[in-house]
Amino acid sequence: MYNHIISPYTRALHLKTSLDGADPSVTPIFQNSAFENTSPYFYTRKANPNSVEFEEVTRVLEGANHSISVTTGMTAISLVLNLLKPNQTLIINKDVYGCSHKLFQRIATKRNINLVILDMSLNIDTNEFPPQVDMVFFETPTNPFLKTINIQKISNLAKSINPKCLIVVDNTWATPLFQKPLEHGADISLYSATKYFSGHSDVMGGVILTNDKQVGEELREERFYGGAILPPYSAWLLRRSLQTFHLRMKEHERITSHYVEFLRKIPQVKTIYFPKIDGKQLKSYGGIIFFEFEDYLLDPYQRFMEALEIFGTGTGMACVTSMIAQPYSGSHASISEKEKEKMGITPKLVRLCFGFEDQKDIERDLSHAFRLLEDEGKA
Numbered sequence: 313m314y315n316h317i318i319s320p321y322t323r324a325l326h327l328k329t330s331l332d333g334a335d336p337s338v339t340p341i342f343q344n345s346a347f348e349n350t351s352p353y354f355y356t357r358k359a360n361p362n363s364v365e366f367e368e369v370t371r372v373l374e375g376a377n378h379s380i381s382v383t384t385g386m387t388a389i390s391l392v393l394n395l396l397k398p399n400q401t402l403i404i405n406k407d408v409y410g411c412s413h414k415l416f417q418r419i420a421t422k423r424n425i426n427l428v429i430l431d432m433s434l435n436i437d438t439n440e441f442p443p444q445v446d447m448v449f450f451e452t453p454t455n456p457f458l459k460t461i462n463i464q465k466i467s468n469l470a471k472s473i474n475p476k477c478l479i480v481v482d483n484t485w486a487t488p489l490f491q492k493p494l495e496h497g498a499d500i501s502l503y504s505a506t507k508y509f510s511g512h513s514d515v516m517g518g519v520i521l522t523n524d525k526q527v528g529e530e531l532r533e534e535r536f537y538g539g540a541i542l543p544p545y546s547a548w549l550l551r552r553s554l555q556t557f558h559l560r561m562k563e564h565e566r567i568t569s570h571y572v573e574f575l576r577k578i579p580q581v582k583t584i585y586f587p588k589i590d591g592k593q594l595k596s597y598g599g600i601i602f603f604e605f606e607d608y609l610l611d612p613y614q615r616f617m618e619a620l621e622i623f624g625t626g627t628g629m630a631c632v633t634s635m636i637a638q639p640y641s642g643s644h645a646s647i648s649e650k651e652k653e654k655m656g657i658t659p660k661l662v663r664l665c666f667g668f669e670d671q672k673d674i675e676r677d678l679s680h681a682f683r684l685l686e687d688e689g690k691a
């Protein structure tokens with residue numbers, strides 16, 4: 313050591329409270345980009361205690377070996393699509409979230425990927441598959457319409473053509489509480505953590521889960537070089553939200569069945585969409601449903617939405633407050649009229665997400681808005 317007096321400015325710059333023995337009862341936010349060179353975390357773009365803790369929690373919930381957290385649900389999908397090489401074939405399901413659909417189309421065009429669209433909710437067999445298949449992507453239940461797809465069956469069909477084909481399930485709407493895709497033949501299960509994992513419409517995130525070590529490592533590298541890691545504060549918030557995840561989901565499950573029964577008695581409701589629960593793959597369901605207005609009602613959505621007092625109208629969903637949305641102008645606005653028609657998405661299709669308000673308030677709000685339609689809007 314050389315003999316010297318360090319200036320207070322230098323000391324002030326380097327001052328750091330020691331965390332040794334601090335033992336906080338929950339993990340604090342590690343809002344730092346860099347770690348000392350002795351740290352296993354290296355650099356927040358690679359890993360951070362908050363992202364790692366969130367990943368560990370999701371890994372436990374899913375029962376998976378590897379978890380990779382990213383900035384949004386769309387980042388999760390993009391990262392997985394980056395596993396595809398030019399001239400490979402991607403099969404997607406007909407019913408899928410509008411932005412995902414758009415992303416598949418964009419990537420297919422730019423990277424010369426052969427994009428094939430099938431309705432996997434139907435009883436399809438191998439001869440409907442193309443001769444080459446490298447990745448299959450679907451949601452089950454689907455957004456919209458909540459159609460269910462037999463993951464094991466699709467996996468068997470695709471792998472009989474190419475054993476290396478990756479089966480990717482967007483499990484955002486089922487959640488790992490009600491469905492574990494990796495146990496049914498999927499290679500990758502991914503989420504928009506912005507939805508039920510957050511549950512409070514206050515943070516965005518995505519997460520990818522897999523049991524395949526090589527796929528997990530490849531995705532981690534993609535994330536590192538692409539800079540897509542979930543930021544510390546988002547990871548901290550999401551981890552905190554997951555403390556109440558199963559309680560929120562059980563309440564979503566309970567109230568959604570209740571409101572479905574309530575809606576069945578409403579004369580202005582033509583069809584209610586609720587997924588088929590087989591008890592094996594999909595154990596239960598709750599939170600988001602769709603319904604269609606009766607044909608005789610003229611342009612009912614705007615009036616109905618405006619008449620509701622309690623339901624929020626933002627893009628958010630799967631959270632503690634109730635929300636209403638029109639897929640036609642919202643979640644599927646980015647796809648063409650023709651594609652919407654093919655998917656059966658009309659302006660009369662409504663998405664409802666049930667939050668935890670008093671049930672009587674929600675029922676009163678809905679009844680009032682439906683009654684108003686009846687008074688004003690007959691053809």
Ligand SMILES: Cc1ncc(COP(=O)(O)O)c(C=O)c1O
Binds near residue numbers: 451503516643
């Ligand atoms: C099924 C599904 N997957 C992915 C996404 C995209 O997630 P994010 O908005 O977090 O990017 C959404 C968004 O609504 C979704 O509904």
